[in-house]
Amino acid sequence: MHYIPQIGFLVLAVIGSFLFARKAGEIKRNILLGKKEDLSNDPGKRWNNLILLALGQKKMFKNPLVALLHLVVYAGFIIINIEVLEIVLDGILGTHRLFLPVLGSAYTWLINFFELLAVGVIVVCVIFLIRRNLIKLKRFISKDLNGWPRSDANYILFTEIVLMSLFLCMNAADQVLQGRGAEHYHTTGAFFFSDMLTPLFNGFSDETLVGIERSAWWLHIIGIFIFLNYLPYSKHLHIILAFPNAYYARLEPQGKLKNMPAVQNEVLYAMQPELMPADAAPPASFGAKDVFDLSWKNLLDAYSCTECGRCTASCPANLTGKLLSPRKIMMATRDRLEDVGRNINLNKTYQDDGKSLLHDYITVEELRACTTCNACVEACPVSIAPLDIIMELRRSLIMEESNAPQEWNGTFSNIENNFAPWKFSPDERDRWATEMAS
Amino acid sequence: MKINTMAEMMAAGETPEVLFWVGCAGSFDQRAQKITRAFATILDKVGVKFAILGKEEACTGDPARRAGNEFLFQMMAYQNIQVLNGYGIKKIVTTCPHCFNTLKNEYPELGGTYEVLHHTTLLQQLIDEGKIKLKEGGEFKGKKISYHDSCYLGRANDIYEAPRKVLEALDAELVEMKRCRSNGLCCGAGGAQMFKEDEPGNKRINIERADEALETGAGFIASACPFCNTMMTDGIKNREKENEVAVLDVAEMIAASMQ
Numbered sequence: 001m002h003y004i005p006q007i008g009f010l011v012l013a014v015i016g017s018f019l020f021a022r023k024a025g026e027i028k029r030n031i032l033l034g035k036k037e038d039l040s041n042d043p044g045k046r047w048n049n050l051i052l053l054a055l056g057q058k059k060m061f062k063n064p065l066v067a068l069l070h071l072v073v074y075a076g077f078i079i080i081n082i083e084v085l086e087i088v089l090d091g092i093l094g095t096h097r098l099f100l101p102v103l104g105s106a107y108t109w110l111i112n113f114f115e116l117l118a119v120g121v122i123v124v125c126v127i128f129l130i131r132r133n134l135i136k137l138k139r140f141i142s143k144d145l146n147g148w149p150r151s152d153a154n155y156i157l158f159t160e161i162v163l164m165s166l167f168l169c170m171n172a173a174d175q176v177l178q179g180r181g182a183e184h185y186h187t188t189g190a191f192f193f194s195d196m197l198t199p200l201f202n203g204f205s206d207e208t209l210v211g212i213e214r215s216a217w218w219l220h221i222i223g224i225f226i227f228l229n230y231l232p233y234s235k236h237l238h239i240i241l242a243f244p245n246a247y248y249a250r251l252e253p254q255g256k257l258k259n260m261p262a263v264q265n266e267v268l269y270a271m272q273p274e275l276m277p278a279d280a281a282p283p284a285s286f287g288a289k290d291v292f293d294l295s296w297k298n299l300l301d302a303y304s305c306t307e308c309g310r311c312t313a314s315c316p317a318n319l320t321g322k323l324l325s326p327r328k329i330m331m332a333t334r335d336r337l338e339d340v341g342r343n344i345n346l347n348k349t350y351q352d353d354g355k356s357l358l359h360d361y362i363t364v365e366e367l368r369a370c371t372t373c374n375a376c377v378e379a380c381p382v383s384i385a386p387l388d389i390i391m392e393l394r395r396s397l398i399m400e401e402s403n404a405p406q407e408w409n410g411t412f413s414n415i416e417n418n419f420a421p422w423k424f425s426p427d428e429r430d431r432w433a434t435e436m437a438s
Numbered sequence: 439m440k441i442n443t444m445a446e447m448m449a450a451g452e453t454p455e456v457l458f459w460v461g462c463a464g465s466f467d468q469r470a471q472k473i474t475r476a477f478a479t480i481l482d483k484v485g486v487k488f489a490i491l492g493k494e495e496a497c498t499g500d501p502a503r504r505a506g507n508e509f510l511f512q513m514m515a516y517q518n519i520q521v522l523n524g525y526g527i528k529k530i531v532t533t534c535p536h537c538f539n540t541l542k543n544e545y546p547e548l549g550g551t552y553e554v555l556h557h558t559t560l561l562q563q564l565i566d567e568g569k570i571k572l573k574e575g576g577e578f579k580g581k582k583i584s585y586h587d588s589c590y591l592g593r594a595n596d597i598y599e600a601p602r603k604v605l606e607a608l609d610a611e612l613v614e615m616k617r618c619r620s621n622g623l624c625c626g627a628g629g630a631q632m633f634k635e636d637e638p639g640n641k642r643i644n645i646e647r648a649d650e651a652l653e654t655g656a657g658f659i660a661s662a663c664p665f666c667n668t669m670m671t672d673g674i675k676n677r678e679k680e681n682e683v684a685v686l687d688v689a690e691m692i693a694a695s696m697q
Contacts, residue, residue, distance in 0.1 A: 062621075252543070253539075253542075253543050253594060253595050253596065254593050254594050254595075255539040255543055255590055255593075255594025255595050256539070256543035256544055256594075257503060257504070257544065259544070259547050259548070260508045260512075263508045263509055263512050264512050264548060266509070266512070267509065267512040267513050267516050268516065271516055286508065287506065287508075314621065316623055316624040316626060316643045316646070316647075317637070317639070317643070319623075319643075319646060320639045320640060320641040320642065320643050320646050321638075321639035321640030321641060322636070322637045322638070322639040323637065323638070323639075324637070365637055365638070368634075368637050369636075369637040369639075370629050371589070371624045371626060371627070371628040371629040371631050371643065372504050372589075372628045372629030373589040373593065373624035373628050373629070374589060374593040374594055375589070375593065375621075375622075375623070375624065377593070378593050378620050378621075391504070391506070394504075394505065394506035395506040395508055396506075397506055398505060398506035398507045398508075399506065399507070399508060399509065404505065404506075404507075405634050405635070407633055407634040407635065408505050408630060408633060408634055410633075411501060411502075411505070411630065411633040411634075412502060412505075412507055412510055415497045415499070415501070415502055415510055415514065416510060416513070419462075419495075419496035419497055419514075420462035420465070420466055420496075420497050421462055421497060421501050421632075421633055422462070422466055422467075424465075424466045426493055426496075427493060428465075428466065429460075429465045429466070429492065429493050429495060430441075430443065430460075430465070430490065430492040430493055432460075432464075432465065432471045432474055432475060433441040433443075433478075433490060433492065436439050436441055436475060436478065437439060437440050437441065
């Protein structure tokens with residue numbers, strides 16, 4: 001009888017961890033559906049990016065106030081997880097406040113610090129809920145977020161408030177019990193924030209208080225396991241993937257487009273046929289029509305996106321009413337990848353569903369509006385490059401489908417025949433110079 | 439003023455210090471030709487020995503590549519690299535950020551490795567070295583100038599300071615637009631947008647940017663890209679401010695202010 005809570009906890013922990021690991025494995029499998037791309041060079045710079053961009057949230061500080069608020073939630077959430085370690089050990093061992101005898105007065109200090117963070121998280125989450133739902137910030141009321149994405153954002157904020165409140169209630173009930181000298185409730189010293197809640201609990205009997213304290217403990221840890229398993233389905237996955245995504249971010253100047261060696265060689269062999277190897281086979285396809293044709297980093301980008309919309313808010317096309325939204329490009333890529341993942345779960349291997357990222361999830365009109373200005377890439381706090389995906393899809397449009405607006409076809413033929421995008425005679429190219437001489 | 443081509447220099451057994459890559463806009467577009475002439479005049483005045491490729495220059499392929507036509511880009515790159523390597527070119531300066539980006543970042547892995555400078559960087563060097571001497575109390579002294587960041591200089595290549603340093607040498611008052619440097623707003627020309635109609639929307643990008651430039655109250659908008667120049671000029675015209683606000687390339691401002 002005595003062991004039932006411990007067994008219950010173990011079952012919960014095993015199921016919670018197993019389900020999370022299974023889904024994480026699926027996501028990894030999905031990301032690796034993308035093409036190989038070696039991004040392991042220069043680890044020094046990459047660690048630097050990880051520390052500055054992911055851990056230090058450097059790009060968030062373009063707006064210092066919001067960055068600070070975000071930092072409170074993030075730091076609070078991460079650091080309070082140290083407390084979860086105690087909760088997990090208590091759960092397994094059937095102990096109560098395991099670290100108290102070990103840490104002594106430092107324990108009181110530590111829990112006080114956690115409570116401060118918990119209160120910080122609650123306050124900021126309330127501010128964020130107001131920002132998202134009452135203040136009409138353009139990037140939050142955008143139609144990109146209609147439906148599930150908007151609810152997702154609110155669920156996360158709401159859950160964090162609930163989890164933190166449970167933590168504070170647990171400590172408050174604990175303190176009242178301590179004051180009454182209840183069995184198992186060791187004296188911890190006063191906790192500043194939960195102490196303020198004790199008047200709410202003073203009127204209850206010992207049994208009720210133990211019930212409240214235990215319920216808060218259980219709901220807190222169950223909540224954490226539920227939240228852990230919610231992450232992979234949510235935009236909130238960025239709290240994990242921001243780190244690898246910053247590490248594997250491209251290190252080259254943003255202006256450099258990815259080369260296509262296959263095309264480079266085709267041109268080379270056309271110009272110098274003697275260089276063509278006997279077994280040279282033409283490449284299967286050009287650019288990206290579907291997620292399989294993108295690089296694995298593009299797919300990691302898609303899972304790392306937290307749909308904040310800073311990219312879209314800085315996109316010149318979107319700002320002037322065009323259909324393109326870099327955030328939507330990332331969301332569409334993740335949606336497609338998830339659909340493909342479900343298809344694989346169902347059929348063992350991917351069975352053609354007659355759909356593709358290009359056309360079914362991202363339209364030609366969106367792709368055509370991009371000025372390749374890199375504002376979206378620059379704006380992203382978690383090192384996502386929406387422009388990479390846009391360019392790969394554009395390549396497929398032009399090279400696989402010959403799908404170009406009429407004016408571009410004219411431009412192409414001018415470049416090919418007159419060596420300039422306009423219809424001028426190449427003989428006129430240096431006329432300005434001869435005019436200067438006379 | 440005689441401008442030599444590489445072919446002429448080779449024939450005379452000479453080597454230039456730097457190749458001036460003019461670019462298609464600088465060669466053919468009437469407005470951009472003025473920038474080309476201004477920059478060539480500066481180089482000539484300070485005694486930089488330079489040459490152009492003349493009729494042997496061809497589009498770098500930037501608009502084709504960004505539209506998605508990699509084949510055409512690779513063809514242009516192949517041709518240009520053959521010509522550049524054939525002349526043993528080491529150092530290139532260009533007045534076009536798109537050419538600059540392609541030559542500097544995209545040609546090396548195709549076999550064309552050169553030291554590539556944007557003209558604003560070279561101008562800054564020449565001013566720092568005291569080779570460019572500016573008039574006391576020139577045309578821009580005390581005037582408000584707002585610099586429009588070109589995406590292909592700024593975000594693409596992290597060049598934000600050189601053009602500003604050059605403008606500071608004019609003793610002018612530099613005023614920034616709300617979105618500047620890494621937050622700068624595109625003029626709307628990049629990604630081959632220059633060569634097609636806009637997608638459906640509610641405003642043209644160049645008008646959005648021109649409005650922002652007008653908000654600064656500057657009488658001059660400085661550009662460092664021939665395409666930005668065209669876009670900003672059109673935007674200002676659309677707002678019927680072309681008599682109050684002039685759009686000039688950094689090189690034109692320096693050329694007009696030299697002793």
